[in-house]
Structure formats: C-alpha cells, structure tokens
Amino acid sequence: xxxxxxxxxxxxxxxxxxxxxxxxxxxxxxxxxxxxxxxxxxxxxxxxxxxxxxxxxxxxxxxxxxxxxxxxxxxxxxxxxxxxxxxxxxxxxxxxxxxxxxxxxxxxxxxxxxxxxx
Numbered sequence: 768x769x770x771x772x773x774x775x776x777x778x779x780x781x782x783x784x785x786x787x788x789x790x791x792x793x794x795x796x797x798x799x800x801x802x803x804x805x806x807x808x809x810x811x812x813x814x815x816x817x818x819x820x821x822x823x824x825x826x827x828x829x830x831x832x833x834x835x836x837x838x839x840x841x842x843x844x845x846x847x848x849x850x851x852x853x854x855x856x857x858x859x860x861x862x863x864x865x866x867x868x869x870x871x872x873x874x875x876x877x878x879x880x881x882x883x884x885x
Contacts, residue, residue: 772881773828776874780822780836783871787815787843790867794859803852807859814843814858818871825878836875843868 791811798804817839824832844865846858858868 770828773825773833773878776836776876776878776881777822777825777832779874779877780818780825780832780840780871781874782822783840783867783869783874784815784818784820784822784836786867787811787818787839787871790859791815801852801855804855804859806851807855807857810846811843811858814839814846814868817842818868818875821875821878822871825874830879833875833879836871836878838875840868840870840872840875844872 791808794804794808794811798808818836819839821832821835821837821839825836826832843858847856847865847868849857851857
C-alpha cells in the first residue's frame with residue numbers, strides 16, 4: 768500500500784492526542800481543588816502524549832506509532848469509565864466526550880491497516 772494512509776492516520780492521531788492534551792491542561796485548573804484529581808491529570812496527559820508520539824511516528828512510516836496511538840486512545844476511553852472520586856474518572860474529558868480519544872484510536876487503526884513499512 769501507499770505511505771499516504773500512514774500519513775493520514777498519523778495526522779488523525781496527532782489531532783486526537785493534541786485535543787487530549789488540551790483537555791488535560793484545562794483539567795489542571797480544577798486539580799488544585801482536590802489532590803486526587805492529579806491522578807486523572809497525569810493519566811490524561813500520558814494518554815495524550817502516547818497518541819501524539821504515535822501520530823508522529825506514523826507520519827514517518829513506523830508501525831510502532833500506530834500501536835502507541837491505539838494504546839493512548841483506547842486507554843482514554845476505558846479510563847473514562849474507571850471512577851476515582853465522585854464525578855472524576857481515571858482519564859477525564861470535560862468537553863470532548865470520547866470524540867478526541869476516538870480520533871486517536873481510529874488514526875492508529877488507519878495507520879496500521881493502510882500502508883506498510885518497507
């Protein structure tokens with residue numbers, strides 16, 4: 768296949784990872800209210816960084832990038848169902864509602880399904 772599929776998947780994973788990181792930055796302002804929310808901030812940032820690095824690696828045609836993007840997006844979606852305290856979960860999304868991690872997840876899948884490393 769062509770390298771264009773890897774680049775498209777990489778761009779999707781970069782966009783999803785960037786939006787996840789923006790959510791984590793917004794979450795920092797709330798983290799000063801409760802110390803346990805820092806766990807959610809760190810996990811959300813970790814997922815965003817995984818998706819972002821995965822997208823960059825996909826753009827340079829590396830298979831590991833697709834795997835990292837899938838891990839970052841999938842963990843964000845699964846982590847949003849694991850409660851820490853009250854209304855906060857392991858990975859928190861105020862305005863994205865699983866769309867951003869889904870973009871990272873689909874970007875990783877597209878990058879792995881289309882194109883191949885030579």
